[in-house]
Amino acid sequence: MAPRTVLVTGVGGYLGGHLAARLAANPAVGRVLGVDTVGPHRAVAGLLGRAEFVRADIRNPLIAKVITSAEVDTIVHASLTANPPGPSRRSAVKEMNVIGAMQLLAACQRAPSVRKLVVKSTAAVYGAGARLPAVLTEDDPPRELSSSGYAKDAVEVEGYVRAFARRRQDVDVTVLRLTNIVGPSIDTVLTRYFALPVVPTVLGYDPRIQLLHSEDALAALELAATGSVPGVFNAGGDGVLLLSQAIRRAGRIPFPVPRGAMPTAGRLLRGSRLVDFSADHVRYLNHGRVLDTTRLRSVFGFTPRWTTRQAFDDYVHGSGLRPVVDASAIERLERAVAGTR
Numbered sequence: 001m002a003p004r005t006v007l008v009t010g011v012g013g014y015l016g017g018h019l020a021a022r023l024a025a026n027p028a029v030g031r032v033l034g035v036d037t038v039g040p041h042r043a044v045a046g047l048l049g050r051a052e053f054v055r056a057d058i059r060n061p062l063i064a065k066v067i068t069s070a071e072v073d074t075i076v077h078a079s080l081t082a083n084p085p086g087p088s089r090r091s092a093v094k095e096m097n098v099i100g101a102m103q104l105l106a107a108c109q110r111a112p113s114v115r116k117l118v119v120k121s122t123a124a125v126y127g128a129g130a131r132l133p134a135v136l137t138e139d140d141p142p143r144e145l146s147s148s149g150y151a152k153d154a155v156e157v158e159g160y161v162r163a164f165a166r167r168r169q170d171v172d173v174t175v176l177r178l179t180n181i182v183g184p185s186i187d188t189v190l191t192r193y194f195a196l197p198v199v200p201t202v203l204g205y206d207p208r209i210q211l212l213h214s215e216d217a218l219a220a221l222e223l224a225a226t227g228s229v230p231g232v233f234n235a236g237g238d239g240v241l242l243l244s245q246a247i248r249r250a251g252r253i254p255f256p257v258p259r260g261a262m263p264t265a266g267r268l269l270r271g272s273r274l275v276d277f278s279a280d281h282v283r284y285l286n287h288g289r290v291l292d293t294t295r296l297r298s299v300f301g302f303t304p305r306w307t308t309r310q311a312f313d314d315y316v317h318g319s320g321l322r323p324v325v326d327a328s329a330i331e332r333l334e335r336a337v338a339g340t341r
Helices: 014-024 063-069 087-110 150-167 189-195 214-226 243-249 259-268 279-287 294-300 308-318 327-339
Strands: 004-009 029-036 052-055 074-077 116-122 172-178 180-182 198-202 211-213 231-235 253-257
Touching: 004 014, 004 214, 014 029, 014 214, 029 063, 063 087, 074 087, 074 214, 087 150, 116 150, 116 214, 150 172, 172 214, 180 189, 180 214, 180 308, 189 308, 198 243, 198 259, 198 279, 211 214, 211 308, 214 231, 214 294, 231 294, 243 253, 243 308, 253 259, 259 279
Parallel strands: 004 029, 004 074, 029 052, 074 116, 116 172, 172 231, 180 211, 198 253
Antiparallel strands: none
8 A cells, every 4th residue: 555645734732733743754655745824833843854845725726726736635734723712813714614615525525536535523512501411422413503613614525524525435434523522731721721820611510521631632643644444533541620610720710600600700711802702612611522432442543542631630730731720728618618518
């Protein structure tokens, strides 16, 4: 079998850039093209090795020329993003997510060399709500989605991907629905949220959260690009954390407020302009979300190295968060209070 020629979108971001570097170091891959409108971050640029950076916009039909001229056989679409958050930039993010995916899929449709498509999607397609199953499988449909936002973008993109798979049945299509990603170096709306010294929560709710370490996310995407397992797969670490447990482990101070006051509370907190308090994210902080990852292990053949708890602890320690409060002191106080009941 000839070495693969892989094109990775979104190499200006953490996952896309690091994935291109991993694929460039993989002997099963012959050539790696990294595409984005901006170059890889300085910390990633030195790791790219033989990967080639192509400055191109996937929203432009010219992306088809990049694919055909290089005879790309594997596309990894890793640029679906929730960053930067905020309504002022919402239209730009939606255009990149949805229009970008449409143009990329149109280019793949016309390129006979393409034989594999990998799409980095998100668990946010399931939504979040009180009526959702306690544990979501790949067969559960998206529910309770807002009319706009990152989750809506992902649902639209997955719809276009399914249509592409019907038209090009000769292409193996793999969709990975990743839970919230954390790690020492990755920047996401959730890592920003837990970095706040005072963390607003929805009054009366303590949702379960499931996390995926950034290294596990990269390993799963690399396996999808180099293997041959089409289908839709949930990807997340074993176990869950209650939101209150995560806040305590990060040494932050919880600030319970009514759900409707979450955006206002966010604006009052230092650095909150960098944190997402959109309706989708507030709903997640209200209800949480947990995925069944049986198919990831039994069919896709991947088992995450980090549990949810281990991934969160590595994020806290590796990112150098200084605790606002001593977590061990809070735990001692909780045990003392429990003992008096």
